[in-house]
Amino acid sequence: MLVGTGLVVLVASLLVTVTIGPADLGVGEVARVVAHHLGLAGDVPPLHDAIVWDLRAPRVLTAAAVGAGLAIAGAVMQSLTRNPLADPYLLGLSSGASLGAVAVLVVGVSVLLPVAAFVGALGALVATLTLARTGGSVTPTRAVLAGLAVSQLAAAATSFVIFWTATGDSYREILSWLLGSLAGATWPSVAIAGGALLVVGTTVLATGTRLDAFTFGDTAAAALGIDVDRTRWTLMTLVALLTGAMVAVSGAIGFVGLVLPHAVSVVTGPAHRRLLPVAGLTGAVFLVWADTLARTVFAPRELPVGIVTALVGVPVFAVLLRRGRGTAWS
Numbered sequence: 392m393l394v395g396t397g398l399v400v401l402v403a404s405l406l407v408t409v410t411i412g413p414a415d416l417g418v419g420e421v422a423r424v425v426a427h428h429l430g431l432a433g434d435v436p437p438l439h440d441a442i443v444w445d446l447r448a449p450r451v452l453t454a455a456a457v458g459a460g461l462a463i464a465g466a467v468m469q470s471l472t473r474n475p476l477a478d479p480y481l482l483g484l485s486s487g488a489s490l491g492a493v494a495v496l497v498v499g500v501s502v503l504l505p506v507a508a509f510v511g512a513l514g515a516l517v518a519t520l521t522l523a524r525t526g527g528s529v530t531p532t533r534a535v536l537a538g539l540a541v542s543q544l545a546a547a548a549t550s551f552v553i554f555w556t557a558t559g560d561s562y563r564e565i566l567s568w569l570l571g572s573l574a575g576a577t578w579p580s581v582a583i584a585g586g587a588l589l590v591v592g593t594t595v596l597a598t599g600t601r602l603d604a605f606t607f608g609d610t611a612a613a614a615l616g617i618d619v620d621r622t623r624w625t626l627m628t629l630v631a632l633l634t635g636a637m638v639a640v641s642g643a644i645g646f647v648g649l650v651l652p653h654a655v656s657v658v659t660g661p662a663h664r665r666l667l668p669v670a671g672l673t674g675a676v677f678l679v680w681a682d683t684l685a686r687t688v689f690a691p692r693e694l695p696v697g698i699v700t701a702l703v704g705v706p707v708f709a710v711l712l713r714r715g716r717g718t719a720w721s
Contacts, residue, residue, distance in 0.1 A: 393659060397672030404676050405455060408683045409447045413690060416442065453576035453640055454682040454696075455675040456584035458647055460637040462655075462674025463592055463667055464630045465648025470602045470663065471623050471630075472531040478649040479634040482538035482627070486545035487515025488638040489569055493549050496565050497556040504568070505583055505639040512635030515541050516628070534627070571644035571697025573682050580640040587636030591629050592671065598626060599664035606661060644697045646704025647674055653711045677703075 410416045416439060424443040426432035464479035472481070480486075491511025495503045523530075523537035553565060567574065601622055604612035609619045634648075652670050659665040678696070681703065685696040 393665065393669050394672065397669055397676070401455065401672055401676050401679075404679050405451055408451050408679050409443060411683055411687060412442070412447065414438075414442050449578050449581050450573050450576040450682065450686075451679050453580045453584050454573050454678045456581065456588045457573070457637045457641045457644065458674035458676070458678025458681075459671040460584065460588045460592060460633050460674075461644065461648040461678075462651045462670040463595060464634050464637075466652035466655075466663070466667055466670045467595055467598075467602065467626055467630050468648070469652055470605050471626055472535060473605065473608070474531070474535065475653065476649070477535075478645075479630065479637075480542070480643065480645075480648070481535060482519045482631060483515040483541035483545060484512040484631055484634045485638060485643040486542040486549065487518075488512040488635060489643060490515075490545045490549045490552070492568055492639075492642070493552050493565055496568065497552060505580070508639040509635045511545075512631065512638055515545055516631040516635075518544075520624075531623075567695050568642040570695035571642040571700070572685075572693075572695045573641055574686070574693060576640065583636055584640050587633050588671075591633040591636075595626065595629055595633070596667050596671075598622075599662070599667055602626075602663040602667075603661075642695070642697065644678070644700055646700045646708070647678060650704045650708045650711070651677060654707060657711075657714070 406418050406421060409421045410418055420435075420439055421443050423432050424435050424440055425448070427435045427440070428444055461479050465477070468477040468479060468481055469475055471477075474481075488508040488511045491507035491509070491514070492504050494511075495507040519534065519538045519541045522540060523534045549569075573580075601612075601617055604615050604617050605619075605623075612619050612622075651674050652666065655670045655673050656666055659669050678700070681699045682696045685694040685699045688694065
């Protein structure tokens with residue numbers, strides 16, 4: 392029921408948000424453009440085709456994929472680490488991706504930005520796991536601490552690169568990416584984010600029962616026949632791949648992976664077989680509308696979508712904290 396409702400709301404949101412902007416288009420016109428590209432309708436006005444198919448459609452689809460991916464990744468990280476403050480960037484992925492992205496932006500080869508950001512995120516993951524393994528076995532606490540250290544190191548390196556080399560308009564481009572932005576989304580962006588969500592996200596969704604076992608601790612999970620270490624690091628690696636792909640096309644968008652899993656669990660309960668798909672759909676709808684606000688509220692100027700998610704996420708998180716008094720949050 393919840394998944395079906397979420398799908399209907401998502402499709403409606405996609406159709407409506409594509410119509411919103413300086414050019415006044417209706418849902419019917421959007422549907423005709425889409426049908427034209429699917430070979431189901433005749434010619435459409437070139438201007439409408441360019442606005443819908445080349446500009447708005449890739450952006451809203453990328454927003455939906457990124458929102459879904461971050462929400463799913465956040466829910467998995469919170470379960471694996473048994474930390475309600477965990478988010479997809481916990482292992483230093485965001486800072487690593489930022490370092491890779493800034494490195495290519497300052498040298499003027501922004502065409503390589505998604506690749507550089509993805510490589511940076513994976514490099515941060517490798518550094519975090521390597522550091523966590525030094526001096527003993529890898530535990531959730533050790534991984535979190537190692538992730539914080541790697542995150543700070545990558546952030547410092549990013550700041551140094553910006554301070555030493557960024558000039559002129561590159562500052563604005565770098566700042567927009569660091570705050571999270573979908574302004575440059577194209578069909579390749581849809582392919583990267585959507586492909587990662589389809590392949591990695593679907594695999595993660597199938598692990599709901601195993602994630603439920605982690606809720607009661609490693610000992611309980613092992614008693615249920617789960618290989619705790621192997622499952623944890625396999626899932627963390629999958630989350631890193633998913634997050635890296637999302638950050639590569641959108642920058643570091645905060646609060647989606649932190650707040651939405653908690654908000655959704657109020658409705659679905661803690662069972663991950665229901666929580667993960669509903670969180671993914673909620674994340675998709677949320678980011679589609681957040682990005683629509685980012686590009687229209689102060690038009691023709693545009694806000695980085697990360698600012699909007701923070702402005703919405705902080706009050707929601709405060710409400711969740713208030714509701715969570717006396718529970719695992721306290």
